[in-house]
Amino acid sequence: xxxxxxRKLALSNIAVAYTAFLIGTLCGLLQVFxxxxxxxxxxxxxxxxxxxxxxxxxxxxxxxxxIFGFFVTGMSKxxxxxxxxxxxxxxxxxxxxxxxxILATAMIVSGEASVLYTFYAPLKASGWYYVGLALFVVGxxxxxxxxxxxxxxxxxxxxxxxxxLFAFMTVTTVIMWLIACLGxxxxxxxxxxxxxxxxxxxxxVELSRSLFxxxxxxxxxxxxxxxxxxxxxxxxxxxxTTVFSDSLARLSFVLFILFSIPxxxxxxxxxxxxxxxxxxxxxxxxxMVIIPSLMTAFSMxxxxxxxxxxxxxxxxxxWFTKLPWKDVRFTSIFVAMAFFIPGGAGGIINASFQLxxxxxxxxxxxxxxxxxxxxxxxxxxxxxxxxxxxxxxxxKFTKSMQKLGFVQIITWSVGMLLMSTAQHVLGLxxxxxxxxxxxxxxxxxxxxxxDGVLSSHLTMAIGGSILFLxxxxxxxxxxxxxxxxxxxxxxxxxxxxxxxxxxKTHTPMFLENWWIWIGIAFALIFVAYAIPLGDMIQHAPPGxxxxxxx
Amino acid sequence: xxxxxxxxxxxxxxxIALAIFLGVVGVSxxxxxxxxxxxxxxxxxxxxxETAPFDKPGVTQIDDDTYQxxxxxxxxxxxxxxxxxxxxxxxxxxxxxxxxxHSFTIDNTKVNMMVVPGQITTKSYTFDKPGKYLILCNEYCxxxxxxxxxxxEVY
Numbered sequence: 001x002x003x004x005x006x007r008k009l010a011l012s013n014i015a016v017a018y019t020a021f022l023i024g025t026l027c028g029l030l031q032v033f034x035x036x037x038x039x040x041x042x043x044x045x046x047x048x049x050x051x052x053x054x055x056x057x058x059x060x061x062x063x064x065x066x067i068f069g070f071f072v073t074g075m076s077k078x079x080x081x082x083x084x085x086x087x088x089x090x091x092x093x094x095x096x097x098x099x100x101x102i103l104a105t106a107m108i109v110s111g112e113a114s115v116l117y118t119f120y121a122p123l124k125a126s127g128w129y130y131v132g133l134a135l136f137v138v139g140x141x142x143x144x145x146x147x148x149x150x151x152x153x154x155x156x157x158x159x160x161x162x163x164x165l166f167a168f169m170t171v172t173t174v175i176m177w178l179i180a181c182l183g184x185x186x187x188x189x190x191x192x193x194x195x196x197x198x199x200x201x202x203x204x205v206e207l208s209r210s211l212f213x214x215x216x217x218x219x220x221x222x223x224x225x226x227x228x229x230x231x232x233x234x235x236x237x238x239x240x241t242t243v244f245s246d247s248l249a250r251l252s253f254v255l256f257i258l259f260s261i262p263x264x265x266x267x268x269x270x271x272x273x274x275x276x277x278x279x280x281x282x283x284x285x286x287x288m289v290i291i292p293s294l295m296t297a298f299s300m301x302x303x304x305x306x307x308x309x310x311x312x313x314x315x316x317x318x319w320f321t322k323l324p325w326k327d328v329r330f331t332s333i334f335v336a337m338a339f340f341i342p343g344g345a346g347g348i349i350n351a352s353f354q355l356x357x358x359x360x361x362x363x364x365x366x367x368x369x370x371x372x373x374x375x376x377x378x379x380x381x382x383x384x385x386x387x388x389x390x391x392x393x394x395x396k397f398t399k400s401m402q403k404l405g406f407v408q409i410i411t412w413s414v415g416m417l418l419m420s421t422a423q424h425v426l427g428l429x430x431x432x433x434x435x436x437x438x439x440x441x442x443x444x445x446x447x448x449x450x451d452g453v454l455s456s457h458l459t460m461a462i463g464g465s466i467l468f469l470x471x472x473x474x475x476x477x478x479x480x481x482x483x484x485x486x487x488x489x490x491x492x493x494x495x496x497x498x499x500x501x502x503x504k505t506h507t508p509m510f511l512e513n514w515w516i517w518i519g520i521a522f523a524l525i526f527v528a529y530a531i532p533l534g535d536m537i538q539h540a541p542p543g544x545x546x547x548x549x550x
Numbered sequence: 551x552x553x554x555x556x557x558x559x560x561x562x563x564x565x566i567a568l569a570i571f572l573g574v575v576g577v578s579x580x581x582x583x584x585x586x587x588x589x590x591x592x593x594x595x596x597x598x599x600e601t602a603p604f605d606k607p608g609v610t611q612i613d614d615d616t617y618q619x620x621x622x623x624x625x626x627x628x629x630x631x632x633x634x635x636x637x638x639x640x641x642x643x644x645x646x647x648x649x650x651x652h653s654f655t656i657d658n659t660k661v662n663m664m665v666v667p668g669q670i671t672t673k674s675y676t677f678d679k680p681g682k683y684l685i686l687c688n689e690y691c692x693x694x695x696x697x698x699x700x701x702x703e704v705y
Contacts, residue, residue, distance in 0.1 A: 302557075
């Protein structure tokens with residue numbers, strides 16, 4: 001078990017994550033029923049307020065706090081207890097992120113910031129909303145610096161050695177995060193805040209959009225990489241084997257530093273201000289990230305097969321039945337991975353230069369989001385939660401909790417399958433996203449969209465309701481394992497941190513030479529962004545005033 | 551670095567597939583001109599109504615085979631008097647916004663363009679079939695976002 005002070009730090013992060021999860025999923029439930037015309041909101045509450053809260057609380061707050069809770073635990077486990085300085089900076093990071101979160105959420109709740117989590121200018125929220133977002137990012141930076149500091153102490157004490165895989169992957173992820181945040185920090189500090197507080201009159205809209213998406217796409221990899229960490233490091237232990245290939249795992253993570261950032265234009269394919277050449281270049285760079293994903297897919301199935309054969313699986317697919325399906329920690333993550341296959345394929349469609357026009361800003365994107373972040377990432381986190389909280393609290397993960405865990409992930413999968421399939425189909429038919437209603441005065445086209453069995457309002461509402469029930473079950477499990485389950489006394493009752501062994505004998509040292517990767521990353525970013533961003537600044541139209549259209 | 555033999559096969563196959571796919575997308579983009587909406591022209595968002603062609607929004611015939619349609623998007627609608635265009639002719643849409651970001655999306659077509667204040671978005675499209683098409687905004691623009699729509703008639 002890790003040091004008690006580190007446990008407290010990790011648990012605080014996880015507690016905030018699940019508080020955000022509770023409110024965020026409630027907002028999600030309200031949304032499906034409003035669109036369905038089943039309920040009406042009171043006059044003081046607006047659909048877009050709820051939509052903003054849903055996006056911010058689930059996609060940003062839940063994920064980020066959970067990720068840091070997971071990182072703190074794993075870094076303390078793999079590198080040893082935090083020193084006093086690392087712990088202090090970690091707490092500072094936690095509180096600054098929390099203050100930012102509370103400030104931003106307060107602005108959303110008071111109706112001053114119904115700008116959704118993409119906050120596209122020139123929609124103008126209260127300046128305090130942007131301050132909240134800035135504090136949020138600064139807080140995560142402090143937490144990231146603390147983790148890097150802890151890693152550097154280890155490196156100094158273990159000269160010439162490769163770090164443990166978990167630590168390597170944590171450092172990769174936070175380096176990617178730090179580089180990615182530069183874009184959003186630049187636009188929030190130098191564009192949004194001066195403009196929202198009235199120090200300058202206008203804002204360069206296209207520049208703000210491009211800086212946002214410079215950050216916005218790597219943001220999804222910031223969610224995904226911790227899930228990949230669980231797949232690479234935790235899953236092999238759960239199925240009873242070692243990491244398939246240490247060097248391959250490290251290489252794939254390094255490729256994510258290089259190729260997850262210079263790709264933001266693929267979110268802007270259908271807009272003006274960026275020439276086709278630069279859009280296409282970033283489409284090509286976007287596709288490069290498929291390579292580490294293919295490597296990950298190979299590693300996962302290689303791990304499964306190795307473990308299955310070790311347990312006596314015969315024939316071409318016999319190993320498949322020998323996997324530990326009765327272990328909710330494994331099954332939840334396996335199902336999460338399965339969702340990522342259509343999720344990733346959908347991502348390739350979205351980023352494909354011309355195909356993007358078919359799905360851009362339709363409900364397809366919402367469906368895509370729910371089977372990438374909402375399932376592979378969120379459900380992997382759920383699978384981690386089942387052992388992470390008992391591990392940190394020293395409580396038992398009882399039989400009844402394990403059963404509930406199964407009910408929870410099955411309902412989550414079924415709900416997500418219904419809802420996201422409906423959203424994908426509706427999007428292909430043309431239904432837009434981010435709308436309170438989409439009947440357009442009962443226009444013939446819209447009646448066609450919602451006519452199908454899968455694409456009816458009902459399917460989405462049923463899916464959404466099942467998801468909400470599942471979310472409440474999870475909250476129950478979280479509360480039980482955090483505060484109420486019986487304490488483990490006997491050795492066999494203690495829950496372990498399932499970290500697999502990884503053999504480093506074939507791993508080349510240069511993989512851990514960060515300066516190479518950071519250098520190449522910046523070179524790629526320069527190639528992809530310098531000229532088009534320079535052009536946006538030099539040939540800027542007169543700026544836009546702010547508008548409050550809600 | 552050690553790579554498993556099957557992994558090499560898998561990666562080579564994957565990377566070749568990727569190259570072919572990008573090749574198809576690239577050739578179709580740059581030699582067949584299949585590019586998404588865009589445009590590099592800027593405009594003063596406060597002077598849209600006095601700047602051509604947005605001073606006279608609507609349909610203009612350029613020559614026998616080409617029509618131009620100028621649209622101004624604003625919260626929460628499109629200023630465009632009756633939109634009627636012929637099928638089988640090239641229609642060039644120019645759209646801009648006087649306030650926030652919107653989209654100009656025609657249902658059942660590939661016209662799906664973002665409308666950014668200060669910029670002019672352009673897309674060329676040829677309708678195959680006559681009929682009445684729904685135009686809608688798919689970028690969140692405020693409380694009336696879901697009521698922002700229009701219609702274009704193709705004859």
